[in-house]
Amino acid sequence: MVHRFQELIAGRPYQIEVAPVSKDRWRAYIVRIPGVPTALMPFYGATPSDAAEQLCQWLTRAHELAASSPPRS
Secondary structure, eight states, X not given: OOEEXXXXXXXXXXXXXXXEEETTEEEEEEXXXXXXXXXXXXXXXXXXXXXXXXXXXXXXXXXXXXXXXXXXX
């Protein structure tokens, strides 16, 4: 059974799917949406919510890091 989560992170919409890997192990990944970057690696957790939350936390940190970096020339 696949669980789906919709999150708004740094003003961008993300659709996250979480699928079972084994007993008490779930894998979260970003669903491809045109124009929205995707994570290159899956995130794992003991529950669907845990896996999705780890992915959301990573995305939040990535956006914060990008926003605090000096602009490229």
